[in-house]
Amino acid sequence: MIGASPRCQSGVFKHVSAALPPLDDLVACPQCDTLHRAASIPTNARAHCKRCGIVLMTSQPAAMARILSLALTAFIMMIAAVSFPFLTLDAGGLHNATSVIDAVLAFNDGYALPLAVAVAFFIVVIPLIRLGALIYALDPLVREQKPRSGAHKAFGLAERLRPWSMAEIFIVGVTVALIKVAGMAAVTIGPAFWAFSGVVVITVLKDQLICRYSIWEALDRAAR
Template identity: 35%
Template structure:
């Protein structure tokens, strides 16, 4: 990296500079030309995708994040699964999965389930909304660099919700002896996972920095 890298260090740290972008495959550094929304930039050496300018990226990501938060609340309000055996029924909430592992002595596993099913998605949704909602209202959000970095770190956790779903499915299959009914919260949880994934997929980091620059200008 040359002297230029020091100039926009903040933005660099977040993996993006307005002027330069490195190819993820062959590391060739390109200057970023002005492209229109909906267009893609490719590496001139190997043809790998360098960046995409999604149409209305920030608004769409915000819409998915707000939808996700709504489903998150629903997912935590109602039973996830209800078991019925010999006339007795037992309902499980989302948090009961983590509690059950901890009660059984598997506290590390319980902690992982707790983080993956509740803490990580909630943090992702709150960070997305706290960055994107002010921008929508023409206010420059604070601590954007830290929040974007947090989003990047949380991404594998947010995606691991899919494994949590796998555990739930396995749980249902193992419960052949009991009548298992799916609660409203399980549906809400699946929709929340989909909303989180879509919020990440539609989010264009470079659009955040462009919008931030506009707001601070």
């Protein structure tokens, strides 16, 4: 095979040769299509694609329960982040409190209305859909029950929406805006700001624990 990645852990994955083993034992790399034979890997190890180096699977026991608890936490904090005041501005005796919803509605003005909808989806709706879908799909697995109907679809949706969930980018944008305003007025940071930052950190932790391969396997095993 051309160009084996230096990151690959030899012995964990073997390239498929001659006779094909059963389909269930094969993994195709989602990015370069190289076929690998699936094998169980040691705890806390990562298996990389032999050709392009992308992570194919990770092994973290109890990851499922952790993903579920992180998703639940983030879901609740997101609701808090939307309901409480986000930032407050004081200047010259005038006072203006802003929530996340107000930030979305900033574009609520004629030609920019579609942008208001898009921003609402990027920072609130899509993150909530992802969390909700993940909770729906994984909750029965953690309690060792049969998966709910549509659990496969829900998990697939959560993964497909990943690039469109932009809560973390929003927080960086807020930081830039704060520095721009800091010179002209006093800004007070509200509880929603901290809740939103919490959602961002927890989402990163949660996404790092997700191993698509193991979750699909677990969904299939539980459905049997």
